[in-house]
Amino acid sequence: MKHASRGSNASGSRQTEKSFTDTLMGLKRRGCCVLVTGQVDERVRAAQSRRLFGERETSRQRVLTLTDATSDLDAQYLPESITPAHSSVTTLNYTGVVRDIASTADPTAELPPTAASSEPSDSMGNLGDLLYDSIKETIRAGQTVPGELRLGIATLCVLLDTDGLSATEAFVRALRADVLAVGGMAHFHLPCSPGSETLAALDPLIDIHIELRESNGSVEHRWRLSETDHVTDWLPLQR
Template sequence: MASPKPRFRGEDAVRDLDAVLRTMKREGCHLLVTGEVDARVADRATRRLFGDPNYDRKRVLAAPDSSTHVDRYLPVDVSPTDPAVWVVDPTGRERSIPPSAEDRTLPDADGDGSDLDRLRQELVQAVTFYADAGDGLAPAELQVGVASADALLERDDRHAVEQFLRTLGALVRGVDGMGHVRVALPDDHPTVASLSPLFDARIELRRRDGLVPEQRWHVPDRDVTTAWTQL
């Protein structure tokens, strides 16, 4: 028996996606961002996923490739040194943490374990810090983003990367936060297919010649793929 075709466009798909987004914001979610686009488009998507700078958000940015400038991933007027921003970097070169978290024991770049282990340890520290501060976290108040998982997929064991992403998803959902991970691969790439079950939805990016960047959402559990819309 043939599997049902995913639904595109139309009011039903829009209503389904709206309902999914409301649930994600209320209960937490983990999103995979795909598509072969230039860095400017990918960075724009990451900034948008980190939320409106005018709202009270706690932002945790993981930058596995510390050769890049982390401020390119944050919304306008949000600085890596803001007290509500924690930049996670297993090498320690781009790390930036809130002043009130300076007593935390963070992974040492020269310590035991792999970069992936240290990345996981510091992400746990960052999320726990914000969850324990004040009155805790409201739904969608915590935004966690891995700017690019490409280096992890290239240099680390695939099973280890998948376990890291599974742990990250559980961590973010556990505090009703919203997380996203970027991979610079086509949405129909076999690697995306293997990673997709670890996420609640995928956001596919594209930019056609002479046109504005676009996105569409895939929600496998709801069998929904939206139409392309402006990013």
Template sequence: MFSRKGWGSGSGDEQFTAELSQLKRRGASVLVVGAVRTEQRQEVSRRLLGQTTSQPRRRVLVSTTGESHTMSHLADGDDAESATTALVNYETQSRGAAAANNDSQSMESVSVQSDDSPTTAATLADLGIAVSDAIEEFERDATSLAPGELRIAVDSLVPLLEEYGAERVFKFAHLTNGRTRDADGMIHYHLPLDRDSDVVSVLTPVFDIVIELRDRNGLFQERWTINDGDYSSGWLSIGQS
């Protein structure tokens, strides 16, 4: 993902590749924007999660869009149930309230989970804690995390923005990105809005990389931008499997 091969004619190819390599070593946060098909987003997530390499990875997969864990299928084989993958579900307050109204069980009994179940977070603060706890667990298990070994994916920021607004989501991303960077890891979030939308403009400063996705006449393309425009890959055509 960070080799020079395949990059288009962006602003300073060598500088762009060098900066990507540095980000990989010291940790990076990525915002993926643009309205494209689900399978195209999944392909981007697989690459950012390091599924296309043989190097060891420890992954935190965060689902925000539904009660079932929509990210677990991104883990290879049995990885979703392994000690190297942590699953986190964010359950919006509206979904939680509906469940409470339709279920006579107490909140205490509802929150009980088996060891292989995803961790459930009901608030933005709880979500940040759950991600941090997952990172801490990996750090305890491993002698040391290699640069880029930790990979985190958040399937959508939309439910968080709808519930908490851009300012609080900005603070959440800032703290979570910092925790990920402390472990020399990479975290990415999906936000299916145009690059020039207001909310993307508000959130962009807290991210190291913005990846824009688009579909042009059936051709899936992406463009990487580093440090709010200092370096750009130009538009790249991505083959579909």
């Protein structure tokens, strides 16, 4: 993956690229959380998920959680030749439940404060609690070996709208603890043009930030590693 230039000499560029690659590989070994942003077509987001869910030849436990994604597109989030019915895949489709919760939510209700603890029950909203409990049980039931779990959430937008920023932060924090405990990788789609406050709240919980864009008919992605602040160039995303 090509790194954005930080210097004029080729040697420095090679060292930077090696450092980026080494950091990325370390995150994959230890476990990490990825935030995917950008107002792009859902099929573009699905293409990014396919990469993050891992190659079909690799043993994975893939958990795809749908909140406001298009249910008919669930297969497009998964690697080629891996269908929603595959033994490595668990799809948690909460789109209908989310619509019901969102339609009855009181926009004037006071949102819970952000809790310092990762214990979810004291800090999440109703939707976050529901999603977290289901995902947690799925992870535990899968008896995941280290490095095998790949979790995708499509998307966080409805959680922000329904439960608020503090509750969404608590949801991501709790999932991060569970995912890192088994050396897994979680990615969270946030395509709804997040403001600086949202990004600042989630940034300490995110190891990799992937931005997506569509430019002149092509689709591109750019990666930033929080640990080192390495940023790649805008690169073509294969769909």
